[in-house]
Amino acid sequence: MTRSGFVIANLFRKRTRTILTLLSVIMAFLLFGLLQSVNTIFNAGADFVGATRLMVQARVSFTSPLPLSMVPKLEAIPGVARVAYQQWFGGVWQQNTPLIMFSLDPQRYRDVYPEWVMSDAQWQAFASTRTGMIVGKQLAGQLGWKIGQKIPIASNIWPQKNGSKAWTFDLVGIFDGKDEEWKKRTNLAFIQQDYFDEANQFGVKGRTNFFILKLTDAGQARAVSRTVDAMFENSPDETKTQTEKDFNISFVKQIGDIGLIVRWILFAVFFTLLLVVGNTMAQSVRERIPELAVLKTLGFPDGSVLGFVLAEAFALCLCGGLLGLALASIGGAMIEKGTGGQFQLRLDVSVWLIGIAAIVLMSIAVGLLPALRARRLRIVDALAGR
Numbered sequence: 001m002t003r004s005g006f007v008i009a010n011l012f013r014k015r016t017r018t019i020l021t022l023l024s025v026i027m028a029f030l031l032f033g034l035l036q037s038v039n040t041i042f043n044a045g046a047d048f049v050g051a052t053r054l055m056v057q058a059r060v061s062f063t064s065p066l067p068l069s070m071v072p073k074l075e076a077i078p079g080v081a082r083v084a085y086q087q088w089f090g091g092v093w094q095q096n097t098p099l100i101m102f103s104l105d106p107q108r109y110r111d112v113y114p115e116w117v118m119s120d121a122q123w124q125a126f127a128s129t130r131t132g133m134i135v136g137k138q139l140a141g142q143l144g145w146k147i148g149q150k151i152p153i154a155s156n157i158w159p160q161k162n163g164s165k166a167w168t169f170d171l172v173g174i175f176d177g178k179d180e181e182w183k184k185r186t187n188l189a190f191i192q193q194d195y196f197d198e199a200n201q202f203g204v205k206g207r208t209n210f211f212i213l214k215l216t217d218a219g220q221a222r223a224v225s226r227t228v229d230a231m232f233e234n235s236p237d238e239t240k241t242q243t244e245k246d247f248n249i250s251f252v253k254q255i256g257d258i259g260l261i262v263r264w265i266l267f268a269v270f271f272t273l274l275l276v277v278g279n280t281m282a283q284s285v286r287e288r289i290p291e292l293a294v295l296k297t298l299g300f301p302d303g304s305v306l307g308f309v310l311a312e313a314f315a316l317c318l319c320g321g322l323l324g325l326a327l328a329s330i331g332g333a334m335i336e337k338g339t340g341g342q343f344q345l346r347l348d349v350s351v352w353l354i355g356i357a358a359i360v361l362m363s364i365a366v367g368l369l370p371a372l373r374a375r376r377l378r379i380v381d382a383l384a385g386r
Helices: 003-011 013-041 068-075 104-111 120-128 137-143 193-201 218-231 244-255 258-287 289-297 303-339 349-375 379-383
Strands: 054-059 080-090 091-093 100-104 132-136 150-155 166-177 188-192 210-213 239-243
Touching: 003 054, 003 303, 013 258, 013 303, 013 349, 054 218, 068 080, 068 166, 068 210, 080 104, 080 193, 091 166, 100 104, 100 193, 104 120, 104 188, 104 210, 120 132, 120 166, 132 137, 132 239, 210 218, 210 239, 258 289, 258 303, 258 349, 289 303, 289 379, 303 349
Parallel strands: 100 188, 132 166
Antiparallel strands: 054 210, 054 239, 080 100, 080 210, 091 150, 132 188, 150 166
16 A cells, blocks of 8 residues: 555545545635635725726715716816716615615716617606616516506615605616626616705705716726826815726725625634644544554654654645635636626635645644654553553
């Protein structure tokens, strides 16, 4: 029998225990891969390469409204072709179905987002109907909405002037995406900015959450971003300009410090894993003390015995770790596909390198003490059961 075969045979002496431990390692590294990918996304710097649209929000938070009077100033910036804007509405369908819903200017939004496909007649109906609403094909299919219906929508954020949280909109259009990627994003609903301004109780008129800048040249994205922020610096409406991808990330960050949350979850997962795998290795060595003594009797030096135990720990962690990372790669690709590329959980080289380093460190952590015990083992004491 070869040395590697000997290690594998010893590893699967208690097959059920080894398989359960291996599954624990796989699940830990599956979580590690996905969460570390999330952490990498949230800690990445701004990337303006290839950006065709920029998002402009208030520097403090996107929840702080900006005045619509900024539109002419933004459109006058070299490199900006068109400016649209959106106000978060926070709609709720029936009892507890939240909707991704914004108020906007129909024509401006159509110009900035040609990726949304809808007939000219429906765009015109949206622009000319004060209580008009358009929804994505995916959302309409899920809720069974048809053009011509009056759709009752509640909003816990924006009551009407009479105090009612119930709004009613006329469904005048259903839009789709230009390709498969954009079709997966059609879970949105849009209403008229003018109607929202007129009807909301808080009198929030002439303000919006953020602007979308369509650029004439993607290569000017960084320069335009700096120009916008410099233009409104030290004003009551300081801005933060970023790409759509970075804006989506900052939107999710509103729930808290994602990086800190991820680190604490990973700490809890790996601390538990160290206890599980460490206990498995310690128990395995304890059960084989007489056999280890026989190995030494046959002439295997202390270093070889130590190496056998460390090799078992490394083999267990390596198989489980690589399988977990591979599953995380598959899971990340599925999440990216399911969200239409809006949430890109890709395990890049850095995540794999960190994962391999974690495998090595964990192998040493769980295998070193049992290996040292096997190395210090005295043949007489071991065979005597002492």
